[in-house]
Amino acid sequence: MTRKEQKEERKKAILMTALNLFVKRGYHETKISDIAEAVPMSTGLMFHYFESKEELLLELVKMGAAYTGVVSKLDDIPPQIFFTEFLRKLFEYSAKETWVFNMFVLMGQARRAGMPEEARKLALSMSTVDQTAVIIKKGQEAGIFREGDAHLLSICFWASVQGIMEEMALDDKMKAPDPEWIVAMLKA
Amino acid sequence: MTRKEQKEERKKAILMTALNLFVKRGYHETKISDIAEAVPMSTGLMFHYFESKEELLLELVKMGAAYTGVVSKLDDIPPQIFFTEFLRKLFEYSAKETWVFNMFVLMGQARRAGMPEEARKLALSMSTVDQTAVIIKKGQEAGIFREGDAHLLSICFWASVQGIMEEMALDDKMKAPDPEWIVAMLKA
């Protein structure tokens, strides 16, 4: 393994540790030294890998943004299965790959209050709300989704998912809900 | 107006200003000097009214906890109208009394990550999840609510509401959703 690859591995380890702590305790409540201790490495060495704490956060948000982009390629799936299936996969995946779960939660948190402005802007630019609003409209035309402002429905759907995921992030023992419960919000 | 009353008024003004900023930007992203500037008053004077920033937050959370207690007295209302009615009132009230809205959001945020430990403990001790789980069970027995873990349904219901409220906190223009959308999560 080359020197460069090693460095990348180490960087990834830091990123994953930070992701965990940010999601569990919040960005501001997590000290650089907390991350360093958990990796583990010295506090000073953290700055050999990342310019700053904010830069570290930004890299995470960029990774998340890259993944979020994937969702937008799923708009040819029939509306009636899209949401249920998406949630089923999200929950299933989250159960084994903590990474996916944490990243989902972090992106949502970044879009909201309590993080540096730049992280917010980045996360905000990657919103899936518009994409899914289109899918919801299709479902409405097909008569399978309830009437009402499709964009607002889309916002509420993701807000609910975010709320539930954040709850799960706090309580390891909490089971994932049945996707149908959440999709019921959309169903006619 | 007595000196004491004046002081109480001023304290309240600070609390409301802080509540607004905490909800909009997050606790850690809000500086004491930001609150002072918005009240307005000098930064130093803030400490004439509150021991510390955390103490200020704690007072807010305590106020919220007092209100949260009210919900637990509503458990004799029939399940089929309890949730819809609660949300209707919450959204209606939130529209005119920003206070109620902000307080609801703050309590949820406090229960989650990103705030001092003590605030978390306080907010956590006041959870309504158990109360509403009982109401959901009743609804299930009456056949109007879907089958499944009532406690988990209760968690998901509140998590969804929290998620949606936080979204509204960020976007002033966002309309409140139809309560039925959210209650659909529970309905059989």
Place this chain on the structure above:
DNA sequence: CATTTTATTGAATTTTTATTCAACAAATTT
């Protein structure tokens, strides 16, 4: 109206945490 108490300010201080740095170790290259 003199005295005491309370309100207020802005600058100085403390605290906390991020960030830099000098020194050294380990690995890589020549």
Place this chain on the structure above:
DNA sequence: AAATTTGTTGAATAAAAATTCAATAAAATG
């Protein structure tokens, strides 16, 4: 193996924000 580059540490420094404080104004009290 000498020289160079990269990794590592822990202590020193800097930056940001909370908190204190001395000084003064305003209000209440006697």
